[in-house]
Amino acid sequence: MAKDFYDILGVSKSASADEIKRAYRKKAHQFHPDKGGGNEEKFKEVNEAYQVLSDSAKKTQYDRFGDNYQNTAGGGQSGPFGGGFDFNGFGGQDGVEFDLGDIFSDIFGGREQRQSRRSRGVDLEMPMTIGFEESMHGVTKTITLEKQDKCHVCEGSGAAPGAKVITCPKCHGQGQIITTRRTIFGNMQSASTCDKCDGDGKVPETPCSVCSGSGVLRRPKTIEVKIPAGIDNGQRVRVTGEGEVGYKGSNPGDLYITVRVTPSKEFRRDGVNLHKEIPVSFIQASLGTKVEVKTVDETLEVKVPAGTQPGTVLKLSGKGVPVVNSGRRGDLLLTVRVIIPQKLSKQEKELIEELARLEGESVHVNKSFWENIKDSF
Ligand SMILES: [Zn+2]
Ligand SMILES: [Zn+2]
Incomplete structure (x- = not known):
């Protein structure tokens, strides 16, 4: 505008x-x-x-x-x-x-x-990979990046230490250069910013030897970056003022960090909620049980009620992802996986067969060929 x-x-x-x-x-x-x-x-x-x-x-x-x-x-x-x-x-x-x-x-x-x-310095962008645990708890990382920074010797003034500031000899302190051209309409004047003093009208008598008077310097800088708890894969963190500096070390841009989060083996993230599977045996699912569940912060005892069906989702409110800078949290959703035993001992098998008889259920469909032959005599 x-x-x-x-x-x-x-x-x-x-x-x-x-x-x-x-x-x-x-x-x-x-x-x-x-x-x-x-x-x-x-x-x-x-x-x-x-x-x-x-x-x-x-x-x-x-x-x-x-x-x-x-x-x-x-x-x-x-x-x-x-x-x-x-x-x-x-x-x-x-x-x-x-x-x-x-x-x-x-x-x-x-x-x-x-x-x-005299414009603002450019924004910088860099990627950063953090672990899933770090994304849940927040983390402070120390990074070093090379960028255009304010000259540390002259603090951006462009003047040698102790140098006198004098009136710009090129524009005589006006900050502008007036050029007069003769045209058929008469004399035309145009003004442009003085390139020696950048319009200041003043220059140091001796320029800073480290930055050659520019006030800026390309050098590595180490900074600490705070990644807030709850950051999601692909989100950006802005570090205000840590981009490159602008004219004479002023007006710095910002640094943007694009965060990559290594996926977790235990949890799947969906927005502010976390998903996790809890395996229980078919006996535990039938009779009910308590299982120990590791959340991102602690280990909790979770009640699985008797008769829980495979795929049932149990919700642990407020045990999900911290919502960035809010103090709130999403939920942890536990999906019950019912494990059917692949091998049974002789005694286990007899007990389950007993159960089948009690329920009047037809079983023995998976008997081996020879067992079938035996049974038919
Ligand atoms: Zn300098
Ligand atoms: Zn000048």
């Missing part, structure tokens, strides 16, 4: 020059970066807004383009009622914004360039 300079200063469009000045002083004081609670980005915005609104020529230009812009960007609201105004035909809001930017850089000279040189 294009910036609304009136909004930034918190004044109405009809504000007088005096009101604008007062609002600017208040905001500039509030956001001054040297102050605790200051905000460099906001401070720059406020200054930018004041630069325009305090200059009657620039203000007139801005008001005109501003109105124009609003009519266009507001197409979502006014378009359908305006009749035949196809907002999308202009390539969307981005297109409009881009056009406005061009107009502004023509008027004020080099504003775009200056902004991009």
Whole structure:
């Protein structure tokens, strides 16, 4: 979105020059970066807004383009009622914004360039593999990554230790280089940001020898990363401010860590719930039993009621996955697997056959050929 300079200063469009000045002083004081609670980005915005609104020529230009812009960007609201105004035909809001930017850089000279040189550092992304247990309990990992960081010798100032700060010899402290061209319409002036001081108007007399005055340096940095309990495979953790630094070591980007979780042999995760199988014998399932179940935190005794069918799901509430940063947990769902014995002792077999007779069930279907022959005599 294009910036609304009136909004930034918190004044109405009809504000007088005096009101604008007062609002600017208040905001500039509030956001001054040297102050605790200051905000460099906001401070720059406020200054930018004041630069325009305090200059009657620039203000007139801005008001005109501003109105124009609003009519266009507001197409979502006014378009359908305006009749035949196809907002999308202009390539969307981005297109409009881009056009406005061009107009502004023509008027004020080099504003775009200056902004991009002082931009925020890039975000970094890296993968990390952790164990299933670690994903359940949370873990702190120490990682080392090589990135563009603030120069540790000059702390981003670009000045050699103890170096004097002098007025930029190239732009004589103006921060801008004005070029005058002769054209058939007369002399045309254009301004661009001074490349020696990046618009500061000041340079150190001796640049920092470690970073050659850039204020930034590529070097390895070791940081601790806290992975919260409950993180799922494929989720990302943002480490604020641990991306690469921007202009002169300021405005760092963020570091994003994509977490891979090694699957568990015991548990299957489904959202915030965990699934696990508990094997019981057919006798235990018939008569009921208590089994010891290992959850991710502890060992619990779980009651399997008499007559439990294979595939029955027993729920242990709140014993599942911790919901990240909430204190809540999902459930642990236990699926009962009933084990049928594959080999029986002679005595076991007799007892079960006795049971079959009691129930009047026909058995002996799996007798061997010879046993069948024997029985038929
Ligand atoms: Zn340095
Ligand atoms: Zn300069």
